[in-house]
Amino acid sequence: MDAAMHPDTGAAPATVDALGEHAIIARICERMGPAPDWLLVDVGDDAAVYEPARNLAEVVTTDAIVDGVHVNRALVSAQEIGHRALAVNLSDLAAMGAAPRLATLSLALPADLPVTDLDDLVSGVLALAERTRTRLVGGNVTRIAGPLVVDVVAIGSVHRRRVLTRRGARPGDYIFVSGTLGDARAGLARLIQAPTIRPDQASYPVARYLRPEPRLRLGQLLGRRRAATAALDLSDGLADGLSRLAECSGVGLEVEADALPIHPETAAAAAEAGRDAVREALVGGDDYELLFTVSPKRLRAVTGVARLVGELNLTRIGRVTRTPGTWLMHADGRREPVPPGYEHFTL
């Protein structure tokens, strides 16, 4: 990628090892724009200082991207890694109903990382930050004799009575999911088969894998309008999400196989590879859609939210039950336990 970006010189691209910590930080800070008025002390001091608005609760989350575990740099560009590192954290804020406010960025950089990759990575972070009004307020940069590590903490605000937790699902509630499921898994499979597919010419599943979109507006609307009783984001797939929701709320869940929203291209990809699209939708991670529950009395509030989130579909996929367990219900009346999700650490 980098050699191709310097066709005029033919020289090897500059690597981050030649820059040093201060130059790298200065390079990032130069691109950050003016500070919002709630930021009392900006980057460049021992820490950043901000003043949250009244009656708001602050939401804190952290997630890391490690090359070779969460992404593979052969398949994913530096810009997409930057986007992902922030997106996965914003997705957690979305799942709490919070509006993002600020983020920190911690980078462990291999010495031979091209400076152009560093710049692209920062571009990926800052483009999403700007679009979501997330302010980068600090971070640190270190060298690593190992893979690239991008660690982000995001902090957001929400009215304390509008927080969406995983604990509020009650028997009788409907289960909803946003968007479509299994896309990212299908996209990653396609990228592994044909790594030269780039985003501009990518299929829907590939684009979904490469640029996950945090459902911030949906999360905030679900909270503000008291439409949802519980919510979480699907970072590790629907099966994993259902099992966490059931456990945290102390309920059972029944999901209808036929109701799962699957994109035609993702269904076609599964069929082509001889895989079951429903199973893929259950175990496929990295979609970052929201899974949420709704009291039957608040179904109209969800209809209102659905109108406001535009093209993003909200699909009713099942029901919360009193009996523990998470079940997949088939049209013919059969039911089977939802398969276990995956764990990053043992991936």
Added chain:
Amino acid sequence: MDAAMHPDTGAAPATVDALGEHAIIARICERMGPAPDWLLVDVGDDAAVYEPARNLAEVVTTDAIVDGVHVNRALVSAQEIGHRALAVNLSDLAAMGAAPRLATLSLALPADLPVTDLDDLVSGVLALAERTRTRLVGGNVTRIAGPLVVDVVAIGSVHRRRVLTRRGARPGDYIFVSGTLGDARAGLARLIQAPTIRPDQASYPVARYLRPEPRLRLGQLLGRRRAATAALDLSDGLADGLSRLAECSGVGLEVEADALPIHPETAAAAAEAGRDAVREALVGGDDYELLFTVSPKRLRAVTGVARLVGELNLTRIGRVTRTPGTWLMHADGRREPVPPGYEHFTL
């Protein structure tokens, strides 16, 4: 270390790879104690939610510890790495005058890391967290095909008019530093020479290197009593701190060589190794003392603070000037530019 802890079995210790992400997180959460009342949503949801007290500004900082860059696991125990990862962040809060409130912990673990080392690392974090009333509110765990990475974000609170920045030093102010300088560098040198020195039998410099103490009480008192015009912590040494202070405040600094506080054991270690103790005090990092400036009118406030911090000495080492530059003043009237500090990235 680990083999010695299992003398009864002789079996190889369990490694983290066998545990998986959920088990590792559960292992950490089990040890965390009851949540404070300002923590609205604890670990286990998409994110933690807290509600800061009124009129308080929130302070956010992040710093990572990478094995092979900031520490060497051959010299520093897992518990000390955990302590350090939190301590360096709390030191940044101290330098802002903030009281710590919460922290996140992000771990990238090599697959062959013994579980006992993971537990020891967490012990190091939690012991310091408990002593400083810092609540761990989340984090994440991932595998890494590379060195151990421990990334911490700490958040603290301070009254917005009591924030200590690096920008407030004015010509005529006195320059102060807490504790003694160059100890950690001397301690690290001794550890490298003789890695079998352990903390319980360690000399003062070795103990200072292995267990840096964030100067939280000092920072908060300097802010609350309006004793300091500016403050920062000495993570990368006095020379580096002076240069950052001069740059951020737009002033010059004159430091008296004879005034630098140097511990007798550290002075002896320098003499023994044929090194200049004053130079060591200037360029040696990892002491985590506070460097701060004081208006002549507020010298009495500093005397009051000094009484309250007990055994921690506060030493007047120089003066803020209008002319730019950072200078080392000798008793015979000579002056020389303060040598540059070091940069982690190019260490």
